[in-house]
Amino acid sequence: MFIKGIRLPGMSSLIIWGLLWELVGQSGLTFFLPPLSEILITLYEIGDSPAFLKALKETAQAFTVGVSAAILIGIPVGILMGKNRLLDELLLPWVNIFLSAPLTALVPVLMVLFGFGMRSIIITTSLFAIWIIILNSRAGVLQINRSLVEMGRCFGATPLAAFVKIYFWAALPEILGGVRIGIIRAVKGVIIGQLLISLVGFGALFELYSANFLMSHFWAVLIVLFALAFTISELLATLERKFSYYAANR
Amino acid sequence: MEIAVSTRNISKTYPGNVEALRDLSLEFPRGQLTSLLGPSGCGKTTLLKIISGLLEPTSGEVEVNGKPVTGPGPDRAFVFQDFALLPWADVLRNVAFGLELRGVPVSEREDIAQQHIKNVGLDGFEKSFPHELSGGMRQRVGLARALAVESEVLLMDEPFSAVDEQTRRKFQEDLLGLVERENKTFIFVTHSIEEAVYVSDQIAILLPRPSRVHEILRPENLRTKGVSDIRRDPEYLDTVDRIWASLRSYVE
Ligand SMILES: Nc1ncnc2c1ncn2[C@@H]1O[C@H](COP(=O)(O)OP(=O)(O)OP(=O)(O)O)[C@@H](O)[C@H]1O
Numbered sequence: 001m002f003i004k005g006i007r008l009p010g011m012s013s014l015i016i017w018g019l020l021w022e023l024v025g026q027s028g029l030t031f032f033l034p035p036l037s038e039i040l041i042t043l044y045e046i047g048d049s050p051a052f053l054k055a056l057k058e059t060a061q062a063f064t065v066g067v068s069a070a071i072l073i074g075i076p077v078g079i080l081m082g083k084n085r086l087l088d089e090l091l092l093p094w095v096n097i098f099l100s101a102p103l104t105a106l107v108p109v110l111m112v113l114f115g116f117g118m119r120s121i122i123i124t125t126s127l128f129a130i131w132i133i134i135l136n137s138r139a140g141v142l143q144i145n146r147s148l149v150e151m152g153r154c155f156g157a158t159p160l161a162a163f164v165k166i167y168f169w170a171a172l173p174e175i176l177g178g179v180r181i182g183i184i185r186a187v188k189g190v191i192i193g194q195l196l197i198s199l200v201g202f203g204a205l206f207e208l209y210s211a212n213f214l215m216s217h218f219w220a221v222l223i224v225l226f227a228l229a230f231t232i233s234e235l236l237a238t239l240e241r242k243f244s245y246y247a248a249n250r
Numbered sequence: 251m252e253i254a255v256s257t258r259n260i261s262k263t264y265p266g267n268v269e270a271l272r273d274l275s276l277e278f279p280r281g282q283l284t285s286l287l288g289p290s291g292c293g294k295t296t297l298l299k300i301i302s303g304l305l306e307p308t309s310g311e312v313e314v315n316g317k318p319v320t321g322p323g324p325d326r327a328f329v330f331q332d333f334a335l336l337p338w339a340d341v342l343r344n345v346a347f348g349l350e351l352r353g354v355p356v357s358e359r360e361d362i363a364q365q366h367i368k369n370v371g372l373d374g375f376e377k378s379f380p381h382e383l384s385g386g387m388r389q390r391v392g393l394a395r396a397l398a399v400e401s402e403v404l405l406m407d408e409p410f411s412a413v414d415e416q417t418r419r420k421f422q423e424d425l426l427g428l429v430e431r432e433n434k435t436f437i438f439v440t441h442s443i444e445e446a447v448y449v450s451d452q453i454a455i456l457l458p459r460p461s462r463v464h465e466i467l468r469p470e471n472l473r474t475k476g477v478s479d480i481r482r483d484p485e486y487l488d489t490v491d492r493i494w495a496s497l498r499s500y501v502e
């Protein structure tokens with residue numbers, strides 16, 4: 001961002017919004033929005049409390065397992081769809097439906113199928129992430145240069161070798177983009193799971209704090225969540241840029 | 251004269267009723283370079299891909315060393331017009347990639363690749379990536395990769411079309427050396443008459459779609475001339491003229 005030709009540091013807009021938040025909070029306009037400084041103090045206080053650490057651990061666990069499953073299943077499925085007409089015709093409608101479906105509405109069904117525990121939360125997390133990962137991997141494979149595919153065949157690549165040594169790498173820029181968006185969606189998924197299925201992790205904290213009108217606690221947890229999601233997504237964006245050098249000349 | 255590759259009564263009709271080849275028969279002598287010469291869109295790439303096993307002919311058959319072709323095989327290597335290099339791999343890995351796919355151990359395949367990198371004059375660029383190379387250098391990587399797998403038959407689809415005229419002439423000279431040195435059968439697609447006459451033992455002139463062989467020319471004495479004398483040789487000039495005479499009616 002530039003103002004009068006002076007380059008402002010990357011997060012300047014965040015600083016402005018933070019200041020505004022502080023002002024509105026200080027003015028006591030609404031109990032819903034305590035001043036930012038108060039929230040940060042609360043964050044510091046609860047940051048090493050056992051309840052918070054337990055919630056962080058539970059959330060991180062469900063999130064990691066759910067996202068890993070989405071990646072490990074989503075990428076191969078997407079690549080196979082891009083390579084196999086029949087599979088593509090079979091699966092694509094479903095992927096598109098689930099991509100835009102209100103997944104929250106499916107959570108009760110998952111509870112019936114998989115119970116009220118961690119398993120359902122993990123599956124919810126995966127369901128939020130996997131569709132965009134599949135779709136992006138598929139798109140990545142579809143744009144692979146034809147002669148690269150023919151080169152593999154000419155030099156005798158087995159299907160597995162072609163998959164691992166050519167298709168995956170050729171589609172990597174798109175795959176990484178899908179994983180990044182998938183992870184952001186998974187953050188949403190894990191919290192919704194925790195709120196709807198069983199009150200654990202950050203979901204439980206949100207519920208507890210908002211039911212007791214502990215607004216600065218509520219916001220503190222939300223900020224932590226936002227910061228985590230932001231960091232992961234930035235890390236992946238950096239990774240994406242590392243591979244973008246060949247995205248342009250595949 | 252021993253025949254390494256023969257195509258018999260090849261027809262190819264693409265979906266949408268595009269008849270690219272009709273009843274095409276051609277023989278490729280071992281250890282020699284045969285050019286496929288013809289106007290754009292006449293089916294040269296199609297024929298090359300059928301020989302490589304990438305495409306199936308609608309009818310007819312291809313034999314390599316007397317055995318019918320049913321798909322790609324280690325006896326044939328392809329040099330692609332657009333190089334088809336792995337952009338995420340350096341030159342060394344790209345050149346060794348054919349061997350990698352055949353399961354040759356790392357150190358062995360890198361030694362072999364190194365040798366071929368040197369042969370095509372890319373010494374010192376082993377660790378460069380394709381996007382850091384010029385078009386001519388990329389083409390040489392593709393050539394080295396095809397040479398490294400030691401196939402008997404080399405299929406080259408307009409390998410010199412992406413390089414400038416000077417480099418092209420250099421490549422043509424190098425190619426003559428290669429044909430002489432390596433006892434391989436080269437099948438070379440081009441649409442430059444001069445290039446075909448310069449590098450070939452045998453020139454097959456294809457006519458526009460549906461394509462068949464119009465004429466086969468065998469310049470007899472050009473091989474005995476030095477690389478820099480060929481272009482002044484009366485036989486060279488006559489052959490170029492003759493080919494132009496038979497093709498010009500299709501261009502007009
Ligand atoms: N996949 C395809 N589907 C339909 N038609 C095709 C396909 N590939 C090639 N053709 C057609 O077949 C004909 C021969 O194509 P081919 O690529 O073999 O020509 P070429 O001689 O290599 O031409 P150029 O010199 O321009 O490379 C062309 O008319 C082309 O339009």
Ligand SMILES: [Mg+2]
Pocket residue numbers: 294295296407
């Ligand atoms: Mg062609």
